Amino acid sequence: MSFEEKIKQIAGDRQHGSSVLVDHICQELAALEQDSDYEKRLKWAFRELRKIDDSMAVVHHLLDSLEPCIGPDFPDELKAYESRWNNIHRDIARRLLEKQDFTGQTVLMHSHSGMLIGIAAEVSAKVEGLNVWQTRSEPGGEGESQYQELRSRGINAQLIEDDRLPDIVSRLDAAWLGVDQFSDEFFVNKVGSRRIVELMQSVEKPVFVLGDSRKKVSELDFSEEIFEKVPFGGNVHLVTEG
Template sequence: MIVTFESDVDRIIADRQHGSSWLVAEMIRACRSLRGDPQATGRLRDAFGRFRAIDRSMAVVHHFLDALEPTLGGDFFGALEVYEHYWSRVPERVVQTLTDQLDTGPVRLLTHSHSQVVIDALVGLLESGVDLSVWQTESHPGGEGRAALKELRRHGIEAELVPDRPTDHDLADVTALVLGMDQYTAEAFVNKVGSAGLVAALRALGKPVYVLGDPRKRVCRLGYSDALFETVPWQPGVMLVTGEGMASATRGWPRDRLMEIVRPATAPRQAPGPRADRSRVRAG
């Protein structure tokens, strides 16, 4: 079967196994394949219009579309390079923050659904010398936990598939819960259904929860499909790790104070150097 740019777009839109960071990485790869194509602008415009059908809960996807669509017909490929370069270091910064929070091991982490940011962070922890094992939930509906498990093992991580709600006895052996997220505000974050129950169970045992993402996932108001996602309020012991540092709600803190702490830093809107006056990439 011949893979075309358009069939790649179909595959990305139809994907239900991966998170928004993975989808954007695939979108960037597909778009880059059109460099040098005389019909690239028209094909990209069609693709961007179709990508808009992806659930609005996938905040990183729509950040990418909003940032790059204005450059279509201009220096799109230069802008694409600037965008990818800036955001590609988020997993590295997340790993640095998590490493500071965890002992060298043995560490057993529980994770839910299939988040590329989480997988990249876990691989980074292993490479940094943490004695790591992972429990990956089955993640129903959809069962994408099996795909996540396969990827974890491919990277050499000791990983085991577990039910979406392990028993309290089993959870006693878990060091922490590590989740991805699709979007967040100062009050709550959105992730796959089942996340709220896991957060409640881990916090009842006094275990920390780390929610990984990047500032592109910050939104003014949450919006998502109730069938697959749910809201989880920020609470003491649930830490937001965005690559810009770590923030945690503290009992008694007013919401406006939490808003101040989790507000992401805004990156420069233009690339440095000669391309700066031609690239209109919005990084934050």
């Protein structure tokens, strides 16, 4: 598959969260380094990647940070960006564990997020008996892919159909949700997140919204076909790296 085909595939990806897309973008941009038409193809790639939904705040943070650097120093700037942000899930996991001891507990996860998977792996390595119940996450069903990735990392995970949530919510200790962007009052995540928050509120259980500071925006901008905004407050707690 050519560089252009891979970039178009990333731009059209509706299955993965923003953190995974950023990883894929960085990988493809780095692989182009020795190309004779390097700068020309980079400029084309950035134009194509701008088609990704504005709700993917981390993707657009990467594009905004690196597009002005297109030129001879681009490879070094790309490496510096990756070094700054690559392992941020470890800091978020550490701060999450300061909020609650998840030893022997069962948490709910929704949709598909590379950040959530990384955090779950970190937490699972530090506490015993963590159980994850993963929604199938309709429409789209991308939760099944996240379930498989959790299992591949040795995490005890179970796939749950979305319509079963009212029956099992009382058996949960917390929910972990990803976030594509957030403001002071709301966060944006995959459709179904608001229902999860409401169900967790009904049993007085916490919801932890896990994401890095790149996702904070002054004004929310997202597609209501795929995403929805949910208010912070009450049992809903934002956990970032800082």
